[in-house]
Amino acid sequence: METSNSAPVPQDAAALVALDWGSTSLRAFLMDAAGGVIADRTSDDGASRLAGGPAEFEKALRRLVGDWLQAQPRVPLLACGMVGSQHGWREAPYAGCPVAVDALDRHSIVADGTDGLQVRIIPGVCFTADHHVADVMRGEETQIAGLLCTHPALAARCRVVLPGTHSKWVEVRDGCIVSFRTCMTGELFSLLREHSVLGRLMPPATDFHAEAFDEALQRARDDAGLGLSWDLFSVRARALMRQLETAALPDYLSGLLVGHEVAGALRAVPRDEPLALVGDPVLCDRYVRALRVLGHPATVIARNTAPQGLWRLGCRARQVAS
């Protein structure tokens, strides 16, 4: 799959090629000197699908945006995400918490390709607690850089919630990532939907069933002390006894998972701390509902802020031709 909204590229207009290169997809943004997106393209060439080493990463990049590079061979390239992991193009060692979001580029490394191609890679961040590395992220740090660019007031103090396959809840203080934690909500949903005894009860795809989702949120709130694994079987019991229509089961399951994530996380978030949601709008809508039911609504809701983050970090590194 490739998607594109690119008109013909104006000669010399581009100041940065920003690459949001995760596990399952590669998103490229052609940006101007003011941080505006001129064009963007997406392919399925995520890092987890490129098992053949550095050469494959270069090929995937040229496949998607080879014409951009030909039109402006000297435009800098800046990437974030799993492209910098052990199995990425080149490993960018994690920066440890606390780390100033603005200083992430100082820890960046360069992956070299053929014909002088260079891609600068922003490192991931690791969080250490009790002398153990407790958690890791790659890509979210750059989204946070973008968020603080568009919402500078959050830099002083906020909790950034990035829902997804591996949701992150990130504590930001004085422009620094000071701690964070990952919740496997999205992956658990996929596993349970596709491979479990619960998934077998569910139809392939359905519209959103708000009532079932909200009912599950309330159950998660009430059962937070008991724990998620104790609530999951209720999906089966309710289906067997025909207390919930099968079309509503996926959203009931989703509500349990999101509800337990949010209920657990909020125990560590002071009541007056601003919350910012960053990510896919459809997914963010579910978290908006959950945060409301669990009593701590979000202050800011933003889409993928990785391009803005890369642009900001690219500026600082004086990579952007302006």
Place this chain on the structure above:
Amino acid sequence: METSNSAPVPQDAAALVALDWGSTSLRAFLMDAAGGVIADRTSDDGASRLAGGPAEFEKALRRLVGDWLQAQPRVPLLACGMVGSQHGWREAPYAGCPVAVDALDRHSIVADGTDGLQVRIIPGVCFTADHHVADVMRGEETQIAGLLCTHPALAARCRVVLPGTHSKWVEVRDGCIVSFRTCMTGELFSLLREHSVLGRLMPPATDFHAEAFDEALQRARDDAGLGLSWDLFSVRARALMRQLETAALPDYLSGLLVGHEVAGALRAVPRDEPLALVGDPVLCDRYVRALRVLGHPATVIARNTAPQGLWRLGCRARQVAS
């Protein structure tokens, strides 16, 4: 797969064919009039693998113990488990809580085969809370009947823990099942091991790593308020940072899952309530460790008590030729 320990069957010695017929396997026990097991056999013909309706169940039964039935055509057959589900041989509607364990046979139904073959099926049990059916079991009720047969002192008051794919924690009072709840620990372990980003880090099979298991139990105890889905990603973080050898990862994951199950469950169990563990000895060993770390050791540990349960319920129904 079929296993058997059956010597030639003594003529007229059998008083009952007890069938522990779950989702994934069929276990048959030939029992004498005193409740002793003369012979037992197991096949893979679990109810979930017999999609072709009643005739397939009869075939599977005759395949496994046809010679027993020929030798003594009038021996009664009593079954429990998923054989009585919607997709079983014949549906045995759930008995509602509270239900006297000794009276379960009153709710039994009969599945008819060819040539006068009859199999009596013990019903499952459902638990209703807040006007909703909150949970269901099939097979465990019969194991509890067996446990109370061999340990009658438990009948007054105990919590029976049956670890497995879907662990059950069952509240017993005055010989009755009064409430229970299911935890999907075993299924979650399989899903995460086989299909998740965590499983990909793990070697196929390893010895038991007690230290990793116990460390995860402690983490689950300390993080019980935060919740399971928040702890799972630590498997990945610890593997990426090489803080745990890959061979120990499966037991670390197992410890997180069992630890969160037990920590959550114990919040609803009074400190002085006797706990009985029933099930596979290797699995029970893990729960013995977890119950110790979480401060509520088990009083009784028993293997599969389904044959004793079927024998007891068979006696009451005056089915057993004695």
